[in-house]
Amino acid sequence: xxxxxxxxxxxxxxxxxxxxxxxxxxxxxxxxxxxxxxxxxxxxxxxxxxxxxxxxxxxxx
Numbered sequence: 001x002x003x004x005x006x007x008x009x010x011x012x013x014x015x016x017x018x019x020x021x022x023x024x025x026x027x028x029x030x031x032x033x034x035x036x037x038x039x040x041x042x043x044x045x046x047x048x049x050x051x052x053x054x055x056x057x058x059x060x061x
Contacts, residue, residue, distance in 0.1 A: 007036065007044040016047070017054045027053050 014021040027033040033049040035042045
């Protein structure tokens with residue numbers, strides 16, 4: 001059982017890391033961030049995947 005919240009809305013994930021929602025959705029479309037969809041719309045993203053991409057983005061800059 002997870003002790004930490006793992007799935008966030010794309011908006012909440014973007015806000016948590018100070019990045020734009022479009023960036024999060026771009027990572028989803030590239031297959032870098034797992035997501036849950038409802039009726040074709042991304043409703044939740046895996047925050048651990050988002051964290052990894054943010055860390056990679058910071059390392060590259």
